[in-house]
Amino acid sequence: MTTDAAHDPRAPRAAASVVHYADEADLIVVGYGAAGASCAIEAATEGAEVLVVERASAGGGTSANSGGLIYVGGGTALQSALGFEDTPEEMFKYLMAACGPGPDEKLVAPFAEHSVAHFDWLVEQGLVFKEAFFPGAHEPETDESLTYSGSEDCHPFCEIAKPAPRGHFASVMGSKGAILMKTLMASAQRRRVRVRGDTLAERLIVESDGRVVGVVVRSAGEERCLRARRGVALTSGGFIWNEEMLEQHAPWLRRCKMKVGTENDDGSGIQMGIAAGAATIRMDAADITLPVFPPVSFREGMLVNCQGQRFLNEDAYMGRWGEISLLHQDGRVWLVVDEPSFGQPKHIPDIEVVAGDSIAELEGEMGLPTGSLQQSAAFYNEHAARGEDPLFHKRAEYLRPLSQPPFGAIDLLPENSVYCAFTLGGFHIDADGRVQTPGGEAIPGLYAAGRTTSGISKQGYSSGISLGDGSFFGRRAGRAAATAPT
Numbered sequence: 001m002t003t004d005a006a007h008d009p010r011a012p013r014a015a016a017s018v019v020h021y022a023d024e025a026d027l028i029v030v031g032y033g034a035a036g037a038s039c040a041i042e043a044a045t046e047g048a049e050v051l052v053v054e055r056a057s058a059g060g061g062t063s064a065n066s067g068g069l070i071y072v073g074g075g076t077a078l079q080s081a082l083g084f085e086d087t088p089e090e091m092f093k094y095l096m097a098a099c100g101p102g103p104d105e106k107l108v109a110p111f112a113e114h115s116v117a118h119f120d121w122l123v124e125q126g127l128v129f130k131e132a133f134f135p136g137a138h139e140p141e142t143d144e145s146l147t148y149s150g151s152e153d154c155h156p157f158c159e160i161a162k163p164a165p166r167g168h169f170a171s172v173m174g175s176k177g178a179i180l181m182k183t184l185m186a187s188a189q190r191r192r193v194r195v196r197g198d199t200l201a202e203r204l205i206v207e208s209d210g211r212v213v214g215v216v217v218r219s220a221g222e223e224r225c226l227r228a229r230r231g232v233a234l235t236s237g238g239f240i241w242n243e244e245m246l247e248q249h250a251p252w253l254r255r256c257k258m259k260v261g262t263e264n265d266d267g268s269g270i271q272m273g274i275a276a277g278a279a280t281i282r283m284d285a286a287d288i289t290l291p292v293f294p295p296v297s298f299r300e301g302m303l304v305n306c307q308g309q310r311f312l313n314e315d316a317y318m319g320r321w322g323e324i325s326l327l328h329q330d331g332r333v334w335l336v337v338d339e340p341s342f343g344q345p346k347h348i349p350d351i352e353v354v355a356g357d358s359i360a361e362l363e364g365e366m367g368l369p370t371g372s373l374q375q376s377a378a379f380y381n382e383h384a385a386r387g388e389d390p391l392f393h394k395r396a397e398y399l400r401p402l403s404q405p406p407f408g409a410i411d412l413l414p415e416n417s418v419y420c421a422f423t424l425g426g427f428h429i430d431a432d433g434r435v436q437t438p439g440g441e442a443i444p445g446l447y448a449a450g451r452t453t454s455g456i457s458k459q460g461y462s463s464g465i466s467l468g469d470g471s472f473f474g475r476r477a478g479r480a481a482a483t484a485p486t
């Protein structure tokens, strides 16, 4: 732990040096997004007095701007009503396969086991889910409430775990993230959670034995100390807007044109915790989405690298497209389509396309080695005609020989396309949101959840996991803090 040094703006303040506390509560929650709201609700439900500090004028954070998709499953009431079978065991198997490398079983197991109850809790807070399934490969603008939001139903995951749709949306035609946050904040308000807006948390306050007992905040230019009788929860989002942290941990994310988050995702909470002795893990991990769908017809195309070779089944989730393209192919990838499979991607307005009347001509336009794309296309087409994909096992419904000119290649280089990224690395927590030291011990009085932590996804991502694990572990952190001894 660093000392209260003037040169480190995040260094903790020694409790012994605090002469006056401007306010106090059992639990102080830093950041009022989905993780913070869930934490506050649960702690208040357990009888704790909760104070939330939020640097923006009002709560919501990135969560309110999000698509509102929440990853829950294992046999939720909505899954069952729509005829989809799921169990905690199948959900666990999928997450362990899809959220790696190296997902933390200690987090994934309770997340899967208690997912049905977490869905029921979301309903109890006031979210309404409609018994309607959305079959698309992207987020709906309609009001259906259940969808496949990852790669559950395609290779290799469909062979590892029985596929089930686990992306749950509140049923609303407008912003689903806004409804989520409105509902959670209304629930917190009913439980008398107090919120201080326009209040930036700058440092933690710690006792000489390392226990976290408060927060130093800045509001209207004035510094104030707030005392936390049972603990502080850091739920202040990730660090996609902190260029220095990106440069240090994941410089490749700087190539992604769309930073998925508000500018308050600047890593301030993570820095405060590190200065108080917290361990961070997997700081290089991120959701990297390449939003190619719609049109879903792109799944009939061939995603190739700069050697003209396929490297992924094109029916995979868009987060998998982005992750594998950027991290394993340096982003030097193209989507090859023919006339029926072409369309204007809704979320990549300025696409760069080269065209040819034959695959050979297209190959030349793309500047690929002669014969490379032709060989890939010949092999692909031969098997696609039989509904087979021996290399990557794309589902038969998307297999059709690419044979109808003109042919096109969409340039998916990050600089010519739109990769969307937010960070997934952060505090090492246990299943009750207790922040760990590098030695693996819980820091007394310090809790965290959401993108301030390394949660369920250690790199591989499926839509809804961020709001899913943020709300789930936010609740667990709130409960643990509320029931901790003073």
Ligand SMILES: Cc1cc2nc3c(=O)[nH]c(=O)nc-3n(C[C@H](O)[C@H](O)[C@H](O)COP(=O)(O)OP(=O)(O)OC[C@H]3O[C@@H](n4cnc5c(N)ncnc54)[C@H](O)[C@@H]3O)c2cc1C
Pocket: 030, 031, 032, 033, 034, 035, 036, 053, 054, 055, 056, 059, 060, 061, 062, 063, 064, 065, 066, 067, 068, 069, 070, 071, 199, 200, 201, 202, 235, 236, 237, 238, 260, 261, 262, 264, 265, 268, 269, 422, 449, 450, 451, 452, 463, 464, 465, 466, 467, 468, 470
């Ligand atoms: C367009 C878009 C669509 C998305 N769609 C989905 C989706 O459908 N499903 C999904 O799971 N994820 C989605 N995401 C990602 C998801 O929204 C975020 O990862 C998630 O909301 C993070 O939640 P959080 O509670 O950890 O942080 P946030 O919701 O960002 O909350 C953190 C809060 O902390 C505050 N804060 C920060 N620093 C301080 C400080 N020092 N002092 C006081 N307050 C502070 C911030 O102002 C903010 O209000 C989407 C994101 C975007 C932008």
